[in-house]
Amino acid sequence: xxxxxxxxxxxxxxxxxxxxxxxxxxxxxxxxxxxxxxxxxxxxxxxxxxxxxxxxxxxxxxxxxxxxxxxxxxxxxxxxxxxxxxxxxxxxxxxxxxxxxxxxxxxxxxxxxxxxxxxxxxxxxxxxxxxxxxxxxxxxxxxxxxxxxxxxxxxxxxxxxxxxxxxxxxxxxxxxxxxxxxxxxxxxxxxxxxxxxxxxxxxxxxxxxxxxxxxxxxxxxxxxxxxxxxxxxxxxxxxxxxxxxxxxxxxxxxxxxxxxxxxxxxxxxxxxxxxxxxxxxxxxxxxxxxxxxxxxxxxxxxxxxxxxxxxxxxxxxxxxxxxxxxxxxxxxxxxxxxxxxxxxxxxxxxxxxxxxxxxxxx
Numbered sequence: 060x061x062x063x064x065x066x067x068x069x070x071x072x073x074x075x076x077x078x079x080x081x082x083x084x085x086x087x088x089x090x091x092x093x094x095x096x097x098x099x100x101x102x103x104x105x106x107x108x109x110x111x112x113x114x115x116x117x118x119x120x121x122x123x124x125x126x127x128x129x130x131x132x133x134x135x136x137x138x139x140x141x142x143x144x145x146x147x148x149x150x151x152x153x154x155x156x157x158x159x160x161x162x163x164x165x166x167x168x169x170x171x172x173x174x175x176x177x178x179x180x181x182x183x184x185x186x187x188x189x190x191x192x193x194x195x196x197x198x199x200x201x202x203x204x205x206x207x208x209x210x211x212x213x214x215x216x217x218x219x220x221x222x223x224x225x226x227x228x229x230x231x232x233x234x235x236x237x238x239x240x241x242x243x244x245x246x247x248x249x250x251x252x253x254x255x256x257x258x259x260x261x262x263x264x265x266x267x268x269x270x271x272x273x274x275x276x277x278x279x280x281x282x283x284x285x286x287x288x289x290x291x292x293x294x295x296x297x298x299x300x301x302x303x304x305x306x307x308x309x310x311x312x313x314x315x316x317x318x319x320x321x322x323x324x325x326x327x328x329x330x331x332x333x334x335x336x337x338x339x340x341x342x343x344x345x346x347x348x349x350x351x352x353x354x355x356x357x358x359x360x361x362x363x364x365x366x367x368x369x370x371x372x373x374x375x376x377x378x379x380x381x382x383x384x385x386x387x388x389x390x391x392x393x394x395x396x397x398x399x400x401x402x403x404x405x406x407x408x409x410x411x412x413x414x415x416x417x418x419x420x421x
Contacts, residue, residue: 089142090123101125102132120150131160136167158197162204169208178209186218190225199231203238212243220255227259228268237275241283249284252276264307267316273300274320278327297328305338309358312342318369332377339377342370343391368399379414388414 089095103125106113116124123146130140144161147154168177185192185202192198206212219236226232240248253276259269277300281288288296304321308314325332341349341356343366349355371391378388389411396407 089139090119090126090146095139096126096129099126099129099133102128104128117150120147123147123150127157127160131156136164138168140164141168152192153195153197155197158201162201165205166208175209178205181205182209189218189222193222193226193229193232196231199235203235206239212239212245212248215239216248216251223259227263227266230268233268233272237272241280244283246284249276260307264311265314265316270316270320274323274327278324294328297324297330300324301328301330301335305335306358308342309356310360312360312363312365312367312370315369318373322373332373332380336374336377339370339374342367343374366394366399368395371395371399375410375414385414 101122104121123143127143127147130143141161141164144157144164147157148161151157165177165181169175172178182202182205185198185205189198189202206215216236216239219232219239222229222232240252253273256269256273256276259266260273263269276284277296281293281296285292301321301324304317304324307317308321311317321335322332324330325334341354341359344352344354346361346365349365355361371394375388375391375395378384378391392407392411392414396404396411400407
């Protein structure tokens with residue numbers, strides 16, 4: 060190297076984002092590389108001769124799909140096929156066939172890649188774009204297959220937590236989380252789940268997805284994470300969940316998620332509805348009545364709208380189980396129909412008819 064050349068500034072190493080941008084440009088440009096595809100016969104989409112509605116596909120997408128069909132017919136699993144799927148998914152991120160083909164390509168490439176570089180790179184791409192694709196079940200299924208190939212789930216719960224920060228109620232994210240827990244059943248994965256869910260409920264007490272996951276942890280999966288659970292320990296879990304739910308109801312009495320959860324816990328714990336009658340009664344009264352009786356529950360939010368329809372319904376259900384309190388149950392169903400929940404008046408009338416004394420005809 061000459062002295063003059065040596066004075067030129069050294070080329071700085073490319074940043075990861077710059078490398079990814081170059082790869083995106085390369086993947087996009089491969090569609091127009093006729094030399095690359097000279098051995099592939101493009102297969103056009105089999106549309107009707109004169110379709111009623113002609114879909115205006117982007118020219119690049121149309122060309123990429125024609126090449127894709129040609130590759131698919133040969134079942135080619137190569138680097139160029141992988142790049143072509145990237146182009147297509149940029150236009151249509153919900154294309155199940157393309158996602159499935161991409162998974163099969165990576166599975167094939169992984170067989171000659173003992174260090175798992177292809178899979179790690181793919182997970183890196185998914186980490187970057189999963190926030191935008193979080194409502195695509197195809198993308199989540201693809202991720203699950205990649206994790207299975209890599210055989211490393213150590214970072215997955217943390218990744219799911221990150222996605223949930225953007226959308227705490229996304230069905231696909233929660234389904235993926237639960238599948239991870241059940242499939243891999245690692246103690247360290249279960250360890251922080253309950254506290255994580257409590258954190259989400261503190262942020263949003265009405266997050267029905269978090270309530271559902273709490274029930275999943277406490278009652279649906281203990282044979283996995285607590286296989287030696289004794290009846291006494293199970294009783295303590297039921298007691299814990301009942302008390303936890305009561306406290307959340309007092310914070311936001313008109314939150315249906317908590318009321319549904321309470322019913323589920325009572326049912327799973329083989330507890331009668333009447334076991335919470337004392338707790339429910341104050342929530343079926345007006346604020347004026349509670350003031351007059353000086354009977355406000357200690358932790359009840361004083362700004363709550365009272366009476367609470369869900370509490371009235373639960374108390375009506377409790378009374379309907381006792382023959383001596385049928386009349387009181389009917390009065391509560393009538394209260395729901397006429398004042399508290401008139402939009403479902405027909406339903407409450409139906410419940411009342413089902414509860415009332417049967418008429419005997421001659």
